[in-house]
Amino acid sequence: MTSTVNTPIVGSDPSGTASPADAARAAARVLPGTAPVAVPAGGETDANRSRVRLAARILTARILAARILTSRAAAPLAVAAGALAVGLWHSGTPSFWGDEAASVMSAQRSIPSLLSELTAIDAVHGLYYLLVHFWIGLVGDSEFAVRLPSVVVSAVAVAGVVVLGRKLFGSAVGVTAGAMLAIIPEFSRLAIEGRSYAFGVAAAVWLTVLLVAILGRRDSRMRAAGAPDRARRRTRALWVLYIVGWVLAIHLFVFLAMVAVGHAALLLALRVPRPAWRRWLTAGAVVLAAITPIAIVTFTQRHQVGFLAARGYATPDNVLVSQWFITIPVAVIGWGLVALAVIGAARVHREQRYRLAAIGVWMAGPTLIVLAVSAVAQPIYNQRYLAMSMPALALVMAFGAVAGVRMLSALAARRAPRRVVAVVAAAAVGVALLGAAAPAYLAQRSPYGKGGADFRQTAEALATHAAAGDAVIFDQTVKPSQRPRVILHLYPQLTKQLDDVALRTPFDQKAGIWDSVWPVDDVADRLAAHRVVWAVEVKGSGSPDLTELHRLGYIETQTIPVHRTVLIRLEKDPS
Numbered sequence: 058m059t060s061t062v063n064t065p066i067v068g069s070d071p072s073g074t075a076s077p078a079d080a081a082r083a084a085a086r087v088l089p090g091t092a093p094v095a096v097p098a099g100g101e102t103d104a105n106r107s108r109v110r111l112a113a114r115i116l117t118a119r120i121l122a123a124r125i126l127t128s129r130a131a132a133p134l135a136v137a138a139g140a141l142a143v144g145l146w147h148s149g150t151p152s153f154w155g156d157e158a159a160s161v162m163s164a165q166r167s168i169p170s171l172l173s174e175l176t177a178i179d180a181v182h183g184l185y186y187l188l189v190h191f192w193i194g195l196v197g198d199s200e201f202a203v204r205l206p207s208v209v210v211s212a213v214a215v216a217g218v219v220v221l222g223r224k225l226f227g228s229a230v231g232v233t234a235g236a237m238l239a240i241i242p243e244f245s246r247l248a249i250e251g252r253s254y255a256f257g258v259a260a261a262v263w264l265t266v267l268l269v270a271i272l273g274r275r276d277s278r279m280r281a282a283g284a285p286d287r288a289r290r291r292t293r294a295l296w297v298l299y300i301v302g303w304v305l306a307i308h309l310f311v312f313l314a315m316v317a318v319g320h321a322a323l324l325l326a327l328r329v330p331r332p333a334w335r336r337w338l339t340a341g342a343v344v345l346a347a348i349t350p351i352a353i354v355t356f357t358q359r360h361q362v363g364f365l366a367a368r369g370y371a372t373p374d375n376v377l378v379s380q381w382f383i384t385i386p387v388a389v390i391g392w393g394l395v396a397l398a399v400i401g402a403a404r405v406h407r408e409q410r411y412r413l414a415a416i417g418v419w420m421a422g423p424t425l426i427v428l429a430v431s432a433v434a435q436p437i438y439n440q441r442y443l444a445m446s447m448p449a450l451a452l453v454m455a456f457g458a459v460a461g462v463r464m465l466s467a468l469a470a471r472r473a474p475r476r477v478v479a480v481v482a483a484a485a486v487g488v489a490l491l492g493a494a495a496p497a498y499l500a501q502r503s504p505y506g507k508g509g510a511d512f513r514q515t516a517e518a519l520a521t522h523a524a525a526g527d528a529v530i531f532d533q534t535v536k537p538s539q540r541p542r543v544i545l546h547l548y549p550q551l552t553k554q555l556d557d558v559a560l561r562t563p564f565d566q567k568a569g570i571w572d573s574v575w576p577v578d579d580v581a582d583r584l585a586a587h588r589v590v591w592a593v594e595v596k597g598s599g600s601p602d603l604t605e606l607h608r609l610g611y612i613e614t615q616t617i618p619v620h621r622t623v624l625i626r627l628e629k630d631p632s
Contacts, residue, residue: 132223132232137216140239140248144208147502148249149201152514153547154507155538157251159570161198162546164189166565177568178361180354184308185253198547200251200513207255211248214255215239217262218448224269225412226456234448234455240490241391242383242497243440244447249501253309254444260306261316261445265419267302268320268337271295272329296340303344311355312442314348315426317341319419319449326411362437364536371431371438376424380440381450386493391450394457394486401460413456420449458486511620515541515593516548518619522626525554528587530577530602532594537571541593541622545572555591558583577605584609592625603627 153161163171163179163186171190175183189203196202215235222231238244247254274292306313324337382388402410423446431438462482466475505511519529529552531542545552546564558580562573577584584590590611592602596618603613603625611627618624 132228133216133219133235136219136232136235136239137212139236140215141208141212143239143245143498144211144248148204148208149199150502150504151200151249151506152504152510152512153200153203153251153543154510154512155536155540155543157203157507158512158538158543158547160186160189160251161193161203162543162564162570164193165198165546166190170565173568174570176354178358178570180351180358181311182253183351184305185256185310189251203251204249207250207252208248210259211239211244211255214259214262214448217259217266218451221262221266221269221448222452222455224266224273225416226409226452226459229459230452230455233458234451236487237454237458237490238448238451240494241381241447241451242387242494242501243379243381243444244451245494245498246383246501247441247444252441254441257306257310257313257445258447260302260309261313262448264299264302264306264316265320265323265448267295267299268323269327271299272324272327272333296336300340300343300347303340304347307344307348308351310442310445311348311352312423312427313445315423316419316445318422318426319415322415322418322422323412326408326415328411359435362435362439365431365436365439368436370440371428371436375438375440376428380424380443381447383497384493387490387497390486390490390493391454394454394461395450396457397461398453398457401457401464404460404464413453416449416452416456420446420453422446458483462486505620509621510539511622512541512544512547515619515622515624516544516551518617518624519544519555519591519593520551522615522617522624523555523591524589526587527555528558528584528590529555530559530590530592530606531574532592532598532600532602533574533576534598534600535595539595539621540571541595542572542574544593556583556587558587558590577602578608581609584611588629590627590629592627594623594625595621596623 159179160182163174163182166174168187168190171183171186175186179186188206192206193203196205215238218238219231219235222234224231244258247258271292274288274295320337324334377392378385378388382391398413402413424443427438427443462479465482466478469475469478500506504514523529531540533540533542542557545555545557559574559577560572561575564570564572567573584606590606592600592606594600594602606627609629611629613625614628615626616623617626
């Protein structure tokens, strides 16, 4: 790693104000290998000052770039800060959608009620629900507040990819991989999702960083008295941290266990001695024992993913495009960079090839496992379940990008300066990826960016048009994640004036996630007290609500389309 000296760009002026020439000379001293700037003969004329000032600015920019690439902390922090800014932008604009409604409503429960829910369903998300329970108790449950933890941990994941890439392949790959992860459309989508997936990505990255750090320790090199014992204790402490991290990660999301195939591949790639294998297998056994209860509960709740059998998600388009890239242009660039990584692997040292292969196992292994289980046992494929492989994808793409730039620079060395070619090629890759990913990124942050969900807009329309005491019924014919009655719990301040006449059992008084409701024909006596009823229906659902209300003597007086939802005002006696 190239070291840098924190030499301030100042001259001898005691006030701290440097002349342009002094600034240029100081900048040259800071950046090793940079020739000092010669001050033109003739002294500090205006023209000379301009030329020297330009040279100083160029050198300062190079200093900053060098520090970002070489500093231990600066590179991860700088790239993570960029990812944080990208994630925060309009993160609260889209309405909640159904899965986020499950998170918010679960977190709104009391602890006993939440435990009751988890014994029946969604134990796989239990730790995340518990974290959100305490979080919204502090900051509230707006879209921005609920998504903020995911935005932050996604930036933490990006920082981890920079660290991991630098450890395995060098600074250029590490920084590039971090930037690419932040840009990958599925990652930017999950970064503003009130679910556990961003946490899972961060856990996968940092557990891998921790494993590489453990395997890279050389305790026997420390010869000072007592040092080997201290080093061994530190290594044991790191193994304990690795075990605890795995247990917590799997309680966040059970599917994260599949990252272990990538860790096994890393042990092979790094050619660690047998004692390291024994320690890793021992750690795995401890983790397995610790997660057995959650694994058993999750297995007994496998019916909750039974809907996947009817969805048919495991298609080539979903696996190759939607799973990570969302759009075809990004997929073409992404898979092109993966292909370049395979080609570039032939041009690097064998050790780097082994490491790249191990990261490739992490990238592809979980998907292959899920597809195999879906084919021979129960369909469990859902693209969100494989988010933990995106850091590996970013590393492979970055390796391919760096390898491609280097190959192109070598080919063009006779016609143009290699550095110029490298800069132009790297910029072209970055611009192409940014341009391809931008439409998906902007769509994700639109008001209906969560698959067309319009829960907040529906609640706002009701607050605007409905009068206090009006009755309201909700479409129950669509799948639970699209049922609009969740607005009563997501936006209670906008809907508290309405009478929920069909409510049978509130969600927090039962083991399931959602409210239990009566059909319209069973609540005729409750409706009789209301002259105005609002029917909140999903477009094209074929709900029988309107038919039943017509039968009870209500007629439609107003229709208000929202987006996916339509509000219908019915009155018993318009006169």
